Amino acid sequence: MHLILFLIFAAFCLAGAANLLLQSHPINSALSLIVVMTSLAVLYLLLGAEFLAAAQIIVYAGAIMVLFVFVVMLLNAGREDRTRGSRAARAVGLPAVVAILAVLATIILRAQGLGGVALSQGITTTEELSRVLFSELLLPFEVTSVLILIAILGAVALARNDGERPAAK
Amino acid sequence: MNFSSLLQQEVPVAWYLLLSAILFSLGVVGFLIKRNLITVFMSIELMLNAVNLSFVTFAHQWLHCDPLLSQACMLAQPHAVRGQIFVFFVMVVAAAEAAVGLAIIIAVFRTRATLAVDRIDLMKL
Numbered sequence: 001m002h003l004i005l006f007l008i009f010a011a012f013c014l015a016g017a018a019n020l021l022l023q024s025h026p027i028n029s030a031l032s033l034i035v036v037m038t039s040l041a042v043l044y045l046l047l048g049a050e051f052l053a054a055a056q057i058i059v060y061a062g063a064i065m066v067l068f069v070f071v072v073m074l075l076n077a078g079r080e081d082r083t084r085g086s087r088a089a090r091a092v093g094l095p096a097v098v099a100i101l102a103v104l105a106t107i108i109l110r111a112q113g114l115g116g117v118a119l120s121q122g123i124t125t126t127e128e129l130s131r132v133l134f135s136e137l138l139l140p141f142e143v144t145s146v147l148i149l150i151a152i153l154g155a156v157a158l159a160r161n162d163g164e165r166p167a168a169k
Numbered sequence: 170m171n172f173s174s175l176l177q178q179e180v181p182v183a184w185y186l187l188l189s190a191i192l193f194s195l196g197v198v199g200f201l202i203k204r205n206l207i208t209v210f211m212s213i214e215l216m217l218n219a220v221n222l223s224f225v226t227f228a229h230q231w232l233h234c235d236p237l238l239s240q241a242c243m244l245a246q247p248h249a250v251r252g253q254i255f256v257f258f259v260m261v262v263a264a265a266e267a268a269v270g271l272a273i274i275i276a277v278f279r280t281r282a283t284l285a286v287d288r289i290d291l292m293k294l
Contacts, residue, residue, distance in 0.1 A: 002180050004178075010188050013188065014195075017191075017215060020199060020208075021198060029203075040222060043185070047225050049225050049229070059264055060218070064214065068210075075278050077205065080284075089202075094201065094202075098194075105190060114182040117179060124249065131250075137254060144258060148261065151265035154268075155271075158275070159275045
């Protein structure tokens with residue numbers, strides 16, 4: 001059961017990620033990214049992280065992607081023009097990515113004693129998670145609220161329309 | 170294979186890590202080949218998600234090691250929860266980053282009227 005679910009949603013993840021690269025219209029890329037994030041939420045649930053699965057759907061697939069789709073529509077972003085781009089990025093970057101992936105895959109596949117994941121192993125409940133988060137890690141949690149506040153102020157300051165201000169002086 | 174054995178079938182942890190590595194590489198490839206500012210930003214989000222998957226996998230690894238093999242394993246229980254809390258913080262930072270990043274994209278679009286990364290090569294006009 002776990003194997004079947006894993007294979008299905010891992011395939012969804014990879015298909016979504018590949019589709020993100022192949023689509024030329026940003027809105028299609030955004031929708032494939034939503035597929036990836038939702039499938040990842042199912043994988044989190046298979047790994048026993050129920051709170052993160054919910055947060056993944058609400059925060060990532062919900063809030064962040066709505067923001068993305070909203071910006072794509074607001075800016076009326078059309079089909080991207082297929083330029084060649086940087087030659088260095090293709091000549092050096094893509095082989096480097098393949099090399100990194102090969103190294104990572106080799107390390108992961110050669111690691112011993114990683115064990116397996118089964119559905120019967122139970123889940124980390126939200127209660128356990130919040131018990132640690134709100135006792136030992138309360139200070140970092142509070143600091144993130146300051147971070148969010150600064151991010152809101154920054155976003156408003158950056159995206160504010162200054163009316164008749166000339167674009168370039 | 171009957172149903173109950175199908176239910177008990179385990180997935181190797183390495184497969185999750187491999188999936189995470191592949192997703193991360195796809196994110197890097199997208200970052201390199203996409204020519205649209207918003208899609209480049211989406212590739213970064215994909216990379217963040219891939220890393221989150223490996224965090225959750227390793228948290229699971231801490232939680233479910235065989236207690237007969239090591240006593241330290243059971244003492245490590247809070248670590249598993251902390252691995253998941255790390256993902257929670259990554260999500261918070263990613264949300265803040267998305268808000269600021271998209272605001273920057275809007276500001277860039279307002280001054281240049283383009284989203285093609287080839288034509289955005291100046292910090293200031």
